[in-house]
Amino acid sequence: MTSFDSSPQLNAWRALLALAVVFVMLATTGWTAVRNNRGGASPLEAAVTAWEHGNIDGRALPDADAPAARLSRFFASLDKRQRHRLAARYPLAVGNMNGAPVQLRYRANRIALGQAREVERERMRDKRLSPLGQQEAERRMKRFGVMMRPERQVFAFDPMGSGRMAEVFGDLDKARRVSVVVPGVDTNVLTFERTFRKYSAPVGMAKALYRAEHEAKPRARTAVIAWADYTAPVGIGVDAATAMRAESGAVRLDSMVRGLPGRSPVALYCHSYGSVVCGVAARTLPARVTDIAVAGSPGMRADKVSELGTGARIWAARDSDDWIQDVPYMEVGGIGHGADPVSGGFGARVLSATGARGHTGYFEPGTESLRNFAEIGTGMYDAVRCASRDDACREGISGAAAA
Numbered sequence: 001m002t003s004f005d006s007s008p009q010l011n012a013w014r015a016l017l018a019l020a021v022v023f024v025m026l027a028t029t030g031w032t033a034v035r036n037n038r039g040g041a042s043p044l045e046a047a048v049t050a051w052e053h054g055n056i057d058g059r060a061l062p063d064a065d066a067p068a069a070r071l072s073r074f075f076a077s078l079d080k081r082q083r084h085r086l087a088a089r090y091p092l093a094v095g096n097m098n099g100a101p102v103q104l105r106y107r108a109n110r111i112a113l114g115q116a117r118e119v120e121r122e123r124m125r126d127k128r129l130s131p132l133g134q135q136e137a138e139r140r141m142k143r144f145g146v147m148m149r150p151e152r153q154v155f156a157f158d159p160m161g162s163g164r165m166a167e168v169f170g171d172l173d174k175a176r177r178v179s180v181v182v183p184g185v186d187t188n189v190l191t192f193e194r195t196f197r198k199y200s201a202p203v204g205m206a207k208a209l210y211r212a213e214h215e216a217k218p219r220a221r222t223a224v225i226a227w228a229d230y231t232a233p234v235g236i237g238v239d240a241a242t243a244m245r246a247e248s249g250a251v252r253l254d255s256m257v258r259g260l261p262g263r264s265p266v267a268l269y270c271h272s273y274g275s276v277v278c279g280v281a282a283r284t285l286p287a288r289v290t291d292i293a294v295a296g297s298p299g300m301r302a303d304k305v306s307e308l309g310t311g312a313r314i315w316a317a318r319d320s321d322d323w324i325q326d327v328p329y330m331e332v333g334g335i336g337h338g339a340d341p342v343s344g345g346f347g348a349r350v351l352s353a354t355g356a357r358g359h360t361g362y363f364e365p366g367t368e369s370l371r372n373f374a375e376i377g378t379g380m381y382d383a384v385r386c387a388s389r390d391d392a393c394r395e396g397i398s399g400a401a402a403a
Helices: 008-029 031-035 043-052 068-076 080-089 091-095 102-124 131-147 202-216 244-258 273-281 368-377
Strands: 154-158 164-170 177-182 222-228 266-271 289-295 313-317 349-351
Touching: 043 091, 080 091, 080 102, 091 102, 091 154, 102 131, 102 154, 154 222, 164 202, 177 202, 177 244, 177 273, 177 368, 202 222, 202 266, 202 368, 244 273, 266 273, 266 368, 273 289, 289 368, 313 368, 349 368
Parallel strands: 177 222, 177 266, 266 289, 289 313, 313 349
Antiparallel strands: 154 164, 164 222
């Protein structure tokens, strides 16, 4: 049996390390850098502004930030030709609009990706850019081209800065259960999908989970979303040590979940800093979120499950050689993310992660972590394997849910 509890001496050293990190960060970056880091205007914001001043056949368009149910009713009142005209005229706005029909969002984002691809093609020839800048433009141009392929189902896209993106695997409209993968640091449009170490990137994680769910329950009607539609921290720095990025990401995550079609249960799979996003979002997420599973977590901005303020089941997994176990599990002056989710005092249902190998291996095929995620995603809770090699993590869960 693997013990996740640290000795008092080690905890004391971690506390001292955390305090040292706080003072170094404040001395070298300044408190204002922690509290007031803001980005510039986004092409998406410009698209939303254009939408809000537009119309369709003389009919005013609703507020782009209106509740998803209201936007859904608006699109339902239009005919196919009108919906396609709006997607062509305001692709970024429609492609990111929670409440817009799923297939229309895919169509709009394919148009938006094509437009962004042409921008990057021009940047490749811009002599004002450094050679590195031109190379990055080429990489982005190629990535956007790949994401435009007919089989890709891009659910959200914003090319601003390092970029944001989400993609769906499966039929979201007909899914009986929906899984959402929320990744951590260094996630952007260029790292959204990888050829090398592909299961450490959002697309690879989501594809692996989708396949594993169908292996666990072949007739399951599930959909999996690779959700990188928030601005993730870059590297292990100030942003990664605070909740600033998580707070804005939590708002976006909540809005996305509330805009999903139907009433199917939703499970969140939150890796590394993504678990901070899920922890911050937990209190406001709708009741259809039945499960939140964290892997390789630095903390969820809480000291115990009850502080998350959610009725969702909280699961946690960590491989024995994941370096994240050495971070100081505490919060001091806004630095740090609280208690260790796999510790006994936190109260999560601790899953086996055998075979995961390190911090980014939780979605690797053949691992018990991925197998467990798939069992949760299909509602087959009786088959989940606990870290303690008994049924402690399944306590209080009776039977399996339909998928």
